Every structure is written in C-alpha cells, then in structure tokens.
Amino acid sequence: MAPSFLEIGIEADRRWQGLIAGERPWIRIGTALCGEAAGAFEVAAATESALESQGVAAEVSRVGCLGLCFAEPLLDVQLPGGHRIFYSNVDAEKVGEIVSSHVAGGTPVKSLALGYLPQEGSDEPLPEGIPDLNQHPMRVWENRIALRNAGNIDPLDIYQYVANGGYQALHKTLTNLSRAETLEEVKASGLRGRGGAAFPTATKWSFLAGNPAPEKYVLCNCEEGDPGAFNDKNILESDPNTLLEGVIIAGYATGASKGYIFIRHGHDGPIERCRAAVRQAKELGLLGENIMGSDFSYDVEVALTGDSYVAGEETALMEAIEGKRAMPRFRPPFPAQVGLFGKPTNINNVKTLAYVPEIVSKGGKWFADIGHDTSTGTAILCLSGSLNYTGMVEVPLGINLKDVIFEAAGGMRNGKALKLLQTGGPLGGVLGADSVDILLDFEVLRAAGAIMGSGGIIAADETACVVDLTRSLIAFCQYESCGKCFPCRMGMSHLLEVLERICRLEGTDEDLSLMRTIGENMQAGSLCGHGQLGFNPVSSALRYFGSEFETHIVDRTCPTGTCSLPRYSPVASRR
Amino acid sequence: MSGLEQRIHAAVHGQAQPTVTVLSSLLAVEDELGYLPKEAVEFVANFSDTTVNDVWAVASFYPNFRFVPPTEHVVEVCWGASCHVVGAMAAFRSVLEAAGMEAEGDRPDNRVAVKLNTCLGACSQAPVMSMDHHLAGRITPESAAKNVARLLEQDGHGA
Numbered sequence: 132m133a134p135s136f137l138e139i140g141i142e143a144d145r146r147w148q149g150l151i152a153g154e155r156p157w158i159r160i161g162t163a164l165c166g167e168a169a170g171a172f173e174v175a176a177a178t179e180s181a182l183e184s185q186g187v188a189a190e191v192s193r194v195g196c197l198g199l200c201f202a203e204p205l206l207d208v209q210l211p212g213g214h215r216i217f218y219s220n221v222d223a224e225k226v227g228e229i230v231s232s233h234v235a236g237g238t239p240v241k242s243l244a245l246g247y248l249p250q251e252g253s254d255e256p257l258p259e260g261i262p263d264l265n266q267h268p269m270r271v272w273e274n275r276i277a278l279r280n281a282g283n284i285d286p287l288d289i290y291q292y293v294a295n296g297g298y299q300a301l302h303k304t305l306t307n308l309s310r311a312e313t314l315e316e317v318k319a320s321g322l323r324g325r326g327g328a329a330f331p332t333a334t335k336w337s338f339l340a341g342n343p344a345p346e347k348y349v350l351c352n353c354e355e356g357d358p359g360a361f362n363d364k365n366i367l368e369s370d371p372n373t374l375l376e377g378v379i380i381a382g383y384a385t386g387a388s389k390g391y392i393f394i395r396h397g398h399d400g401p402i403e404r405c406r407a408a409v410r411q412a413k414e415l416g417l418l419g420e421n422i423m424g425s426d427f428s429y430d431v432e433v434a435l436t437g438d439s440y441v442a443g444e445e446t447a448l449m450e451a452i453e454g455k456r457a458m459p460r461f462r463p464p465f466p467a468q469v470g471l472f473g474k475p476t477n478i479n480n481v482k483t484l485a486y487v488p489e490i491v492s493k494g495g496k497w498f499a500d501i502g503h504d505t506s507t508g509t510a511i512l513c514l515s516g517s518l519n520y521t522g523m524v525e526v527p528l529g530i531n532l533k534d535v536i537f538e539a540a541g542g543m544r545n546g547k548a549l550k551l552l553q554t555g556g557p558l559g560g561v562l563g564a565d566s567v568d569i570l571l572d573f574e575v576l577r578a579a580g581a582i583m584g585s586g587g588i589i590a591a592d593e594t595a596c597v598v599d600l601t602r603s604l605i606a607f608c609q610y611e612s613c614g615k616c617f618p619c620r621m622g623m624s625h626l627l628e629v630l631e632r633i634c635r636l637e638g639t640d641e642d643l644s645l646m647r648t649i650g651e652n653m654q655a656g657s658l659c660g661h662g663q664l665g666f667n668p669v670s671s672a673l674r675y676f677g678s679e680f681e682t683h684i685v686d687r688t689c690p691t692g693t694c695s696l697p698r699y700s701p702v703a704s705r706r
Numbered sequence: 707m708s709g710l711e712q713r714i715h716a717a718v719h720g721q722a723q724p725t726v727t728v729l730s731s732l733l734a735v736e737d738e739l740g741y742l743p744k745e746a747v748e749f750v751a752n753f754s755d756t757t758v759n760d761v762w763a764v765a766s767f768y769p770n771f772r773f774v775p776p777t778e779h780v781v782e783v784c785w786g787a788s789c790h791v792v793g794a795m796a797a798f799r800s801v802l803e804a805a806g807m808e809a810e811g812d813r814p815d816n817r818v819a820v821k822l823n824t825c826l827g828a829c830s831q832a833p834v835m836s837m838d839h840h841l842a843g844r845i846t847p848e849s850a851a852k853n854v855a856r857l858l859e860q861d862g863h864g865a
C-alpha cells in the first residue's frame with residue numbers, strides 16, 4: 132500500500148535535512164540542456180573523480196537550471212548546515228581547487244565564486260568577500276513561482292520536491308476543495324495561457340469541466356519548437372514534479388480521466404526526468420487509483436512526437452499523439468467537444484500548468500496581485516542572442532521590457548548597440564531598439580507587433596541584418612509548414628523566394644507589396660496559426676525597418692554586409 | 707526471422723508506454739536501428755493493422771526519420787534564430803569544411819552526417835552544435851571545426 136501523504140512528508144524532510152545539514156557537503160551542478168552545452172556533464176564527472184582521488188566524501192547531485200545560463204557550468208557547494216556558494220564557468224581544473232579548498236578544507240575559493248545564496252534556517256554567518264547572488268542583476272527582478280525549485284533540487288528525486296512544499300497543493304485540492312472551487316481559484320488568479328494565445332485558463336478548463344463525458348483528457352504541450360524558447364523543456368528538466376502536480380490538479384478540476392505530456396523525441400533530458408517523475412508519483416500514490424485516498428483516479432502518460440513544429444499546434448498535437456502526421460484539424464468541433472481519440476480534451480502549455488500548484492496553495496488572488504492589468508502573474512523569459520547575461524528569468528508581468536534587456540540581461544555584449552528584439556518565436560515579430568521601452572504585458576506587446584508567445588526573446592546587435600534575419604525566420608516557417616493548407620505551404624515558399632531575392636540584392640519595386648499580398652492570403656486561407664501568423668516576422672520587420680528593405684532593393688546594398696555571406700537551409704522536406 | 711527483423715520486432719513490442727501508435731512504433735525502431743528499413747515500415751503496418759502506404763505517410767512527414775542506415779557519426783548545427791544572430795551560418799560552413807563536404811547530408815564514406823537542426827534547445831548557449839547528440843555551446847568557426855576533427859579522429863580512423 133502507498134504511504135500516507137503525512138508519511139511521505141516526514142520521510143522527505145528527513146532526507147532533505149540529511150542533504151543540507153547532514154554529515155557531508157552537498158555539491159549541486161546545473162545539468163539542463165543549457166548546462167550540457169556548456170560542459171556540465173564533464174564537470175560533474177570531474178567532480179566525482181576529484182572527490183575520489185582526494186578521498187573526500189560528498190553528495191553530488193545533477194540539478195536543473197538556476198537561470199544563470201551564461202555562468203554555466205555552474206556548481207554550488209553547501210557545507211553541512213551552511214549556505215550555498217556558487218562557482219561559475221567551472222572546468223576540470225577549477226573543480227580540483229574547489230574540492231580541495233572548499234569541500235575538503237572548508238574554505239571557499241573566493242576568486243572563483245559568483246555569489247552565495249543564504250540557506251534558510253542556517254545559523255552560520257554569511258560568507259564574507261563573496262557577493263549575494265540575489266543581488267545579481269539577473270536575479271533582482273525575479274519573482275520565482277513556476278521556477279521556485281529550479282536549480283535547487285534533484286529533478287529525479289520526488290522527495291526533494293515534497294520537502295520543498297511539493298504536492299501540498301494537490302493534497303489541499305483533494306481534501307478541501309471541490310472541482311468547482313478549484314476552478315474558481317484558477318479563475319480568481321486571472322491565469323492566461325503561456326503557449327502563445329494568452330487565453331484565460333479557467334475559461335478553457337470550464338469548457339471541459341462542463342462536458343459530462345466519462346472519458347476526458349488533459350494534454351500538456353511541451354512540443355516547444357520555437358527557436359529561442361527553452362523554458363518548457365527547462366521546467367521539465369529542473370522540476371518535472373511542479374508540472375506533474377499541475378497536470379493532476381487540472382485533471383481534477385476538469386473531471387478528466389487521463390493526462391498526456393507531449394514532448395519532442397530526442398530531448399532525452401526532459402523526457403527521462405518527466406518519465407521518472409510520473410513513475411515515482413505512481414509509486415507514492417500521488418497518481419493512479421484513488422489518489423491520496425480520495426475518489427479521484429487519474430493517470431499521466433508521456434507521449435513523444437517526431438520533428439515537427441506544427442505538432443505544437445493544439446489539434447495537430449492530437450493527431451501526433453494518435454500516431455499520424457501532425458496536421459491541424461478543422462474547428463469546430465473544438466477540442467473540448469471532440470479532441471484526442473475523439474474524446475473531450477483540454478490543452479495547456481507547460482508554463483501555464485506549472486503555475487497551478489502555487490495558485491492553489493497561495494490562492495488565486497495572490498497570483499492576480501502580481502503582474503499588470505489582465506496580464507497577471509509572471510513571465511518566464513528565455514534571453515538569448517548577443518546579451519551579456521543569457522538565460523532564463525521569471526519576472527512579474529508589467530515591468531519594463533527595457534529593464535529586462537539592459538538591467539536583468541546586462542545589455543549587449545562587447546559594447547555593441549541593440550538593434551532589435553525578436554520575440555514570440557518564428558510566428559512572433561521583431562521590435563526595433565527604439566521601441567523596447569514598453570511594458571511586459573500581453574496586450575502591449577501585441578500592439579507593438581511583437582507577441583509574448585512562449586517567452587523567447589532574442590536580442591540582435593547592430594551587426595545583424597534585418598532582411599537576413601527575416602529570411603531566416605521565413606526559411607524556418609517554410610521548412611516547418613505541414614503542407615495541409617496550400618496558402619501556407621505555397622505562401623511560405625513564395626515569401627522565401629522573394630526574401631532570397633532581396634538578400635541577393637536583386638529585389639524589385641513590387642516585392643514589398645507582393646509579400647503583403649501573399650501574407651494576406653496566408654492569413655485568410657490557413658487552418659492554423661502557422662499560416663495565419665506566419666507573415667508576422669515580415670510585417671513587423673517592415674514596420675520597424677522598412678528603410679533597410681528599401682536600401683537592399685533600391686540602393687542594392689546590405690548595410691551590414693551580412694547578405695553577401697553564405698546562407699544555408701535544410702535540404703530535407705516533408706515529402 | 708533475420709537479425710534485422712528480430713530487432714524491429716523487439717523494438718515495436720518492447721514499447722513501455724501504454725499508448726502505442728504508428729508514430730510511436732516508428733520512433734521505437736528509429737531508436738533501435740538509427741533508421742527505418744523497408745522491413746520496419748512493413749512490420750509496423752502489419753502490427754498497427756494499417757497499410758504500408760499509411761505508415762509511409764507518417765514516416766515521410768517527420769524529417770527525423772532516415773531510410774538508409776545511419777552514418778558512424780552525426781554532427782548537427784542549430785540554425786534557429788538565436789543561433790543565427792550570433793554566427794550559426796559561419797559555424798555551419800566551418801563544419802562542412804572540416805567534414806570535407808559541400809552541403810548538408812551523409813558523407814559518401816558514411817563516417818559522418820552533417821545536418822542543420824531547427825533548435826537544439828540550448829538557446830542561451832548559442833551558437834550550438836551537437837556531436838552524436840552531445841551538445842556544445844558558444845561555438846566559433848574554429849571550435850566547431852575542431853569538434854568535428856576530434857569526432858572523426860575517434861576509434862583510430864583518420865579523417
């Protein structure tokens with residue numbers, strides 16, 4: 132029989148105390164995809180062999196991402212009962228010194244330390260001569276809700292999640308709240324979908340809750356094909372149980388019988404960590420028959436897709452789970468009536484569902500008080516491109532976008548000037564540098580032509596060519612068009628042809644109006660957002676950088692010289 | 707059954723997740739063999755009680771599927787927008803040169819395939835490449851070329 136939630140909590144606390152205040156130092160190394168790309172797995176192996184060769188005993192955990200990707204590989208050492216000290220850009224050589232001086236000798240290596248994070252409840256004095264990591268520009272703007280555990284806990288150990296308050300929201304829901312009350316709490320939070328359209332989550336849930344069918348599904352969308360967005364995969368890698376708890380609560384509130392978490396094949400880190408969370412939750416009776424002794428039974432399965440961007444669109448996603456080509460369906464009927472395997476279905480993004488446990492724990496109003504206007508809560512932003520501090524931040528909605536770029540992200544690298552931001556993925560838009568003094572708010576961004584989308588923000592400096600970037604975005608959209616609607620399939624190819632021509636400095640006077648005509652047809656004649664929104668990169672680029680297109684066409688010059696460099700696009704296609 | 711057929715059989719029947727579909731079966735074979743031989747398409751059609759035509763429709767839609775045996779190594783370079791704005795094209799060119807190739811594809815000696823990937827998922831470390839699915843970030847044309855050379859030196863073969 133599964134243990135009671137009280138027993139699980141007691142065991143979790145015992146284990147957690149053993150880690151932070153036990154016999155041995157605890158070393159945590161960030162190993163999400165961002166860490167891997169910086170060499171974190173090599174650093175983890177080097178740490179283990181340094182401990183062994185120096186005969187030092189310590190616990191080593193491979194955790195997720197703290198958000199400070201620019202500093203990776205990031206390794207933190209916590210001596211028993213002490214505070215956490217973070218070392219940035221660690222390599223095998225630095226590991227040797229950190230192990231001998233700090234882990235074995237108890238003396239932090241100040242010259243290599245990026246900062247410390249205080250351990251709650253520790254009575255040790257704060258480290259001297261090492262900065263407070265919470266004062267780092269990337270962290271001062273943050274309010275971590277969905278990311279509260281990221282980088283702190285071992286994603287493969289459900290007990291560490293429980294020790295940090297995990298599954299208490301589910302416990303509260305199943306013991307204290309009716310389905311209607313749970314839905315009410317989400318409604319009060321004002322939560323809006325983080326997958327692109329910013330649709331009110333409670334409204335979507337109420338469609339499914341109102342459908343009396345016995346078999347209903349909740350789908351969690353982690354397709355995440357947007358170049359520049361990695362927050363969904365990162366949540367799965369850093370704290371899969373936060374998402375899983377959200378998927379279970381969503382199932383309860385909507386009366387669903389099963390949840391699916393949908394991930395792209397090949398992203399082994401997110402897939403394995405998510406599957407481990409599901410397995411462990413089942414073992415502890417947090418998932419399955421009569422969860423926590425209630426009459427609520429619910430299962431969750433991790434499903435995979437092949438490479439397809441459009442598979443992230445809600446109806447194409449259902450086709451892919453059913454094992455078919457990821458092509459969108461006609462609506463109506465809407466998924467809440469006829470969805471996966473013909474059953475009523477609700478679809479949400481990873482971030483949307485990852486907020487749910489904290490909303491239930493702390494109350495909808497608490498969440499609604501964060502943010503701005505009808506954009507409640509936080510934005511989980513992926514900062515990439517030529518910024519000083521690239522990584523992931525969770526900041527309250529309603530702060531100024533310019534503060535995100537010039538303060539949190541530390542501005543542009545190498546003293547270059549910002550030229551533009553590309554936001555919201557390939558179906559989003561570009562925003563000129565003069566226009567970044569705006570609020571981070573779904574409506575404000577949309578009015579500026581640069582949607583929030585999934586939270587990806589790519590910063591390009593003055594050396595980037597806007598025509599070349601637009602061509603690259605359209606090349607992506609053309610490659611990823613599923614081919615079902617010909618205005619999208621042919622429109623994208625035609626747009627790409629025109630943009631290629633402008634890049635070759637062979638554009639004609641008619642090309643800009645030709646692109647607009649193609650864009651209008653794509654928007655009018657496509658079933659899903661891929662074709663409907665696919666002209667956004669071009670229209671927003673023309674809005675902010677029309678004169679740069681003119682320079683290419685009329686003066687036959689590329690001001691940055693980018694367009695004379697070789698360009699490559701994939702040769703593969705969807706036959 | 708031939709060895710190949712046995713491996714296909716084991717991969718398709720060995721799927722752990724409850725929802726087994728044409729796509730999940732094809733992914734399982736791809737994981738096992740690194741490609742989808744004709745036999746796999748036929749096997750999955752039989753197994754799923756559908757036609758070879760319908761299975762081929764799915765297989766040909768997702769560009770992660772290969773239909774010829776895998777090369778010894780795979781090098782991918784990300785061409786998503788994050789990587790694009792910080793030099794992915796120059797890195798890709800350098801990878802092609804280091805592999806002695808003109809364009810994306812399999813090298814004729816089957817030692818390496820060079821591919822563009824739409825997003826390797828580590829945008830904060832752009833530009834990103836992968837060697838046999840192992841990520842490397844913040845690459846330059848020089849480091850990218852070195853990564854390829856090191857990969858091709860493995861197992862004692864000369865490049």
Ligand SMILES: Cc1cc2nc3c(=O)[nH]c(=O)nc-3n(C[C@H](O)[C@H](O)[C@H](O)COP(=O)(O)O)c2cc1C
Pocket residue numbers: 323324325326327328329330332335352353354355356357440441442443444445446478479480481483484659660661
């Ligand atoms: C071409 C295309 C790709 C999409 N890709 C994703 C994706 O990768 N992840 C996602 O959550 N939503 C994606 N969406 C949006 C989904 O259709 C859907 O609106 C979303 O998953 C709903 O979740 P939310 O209400 O929590 O935002 C995509 C939409 C389109 C048109």
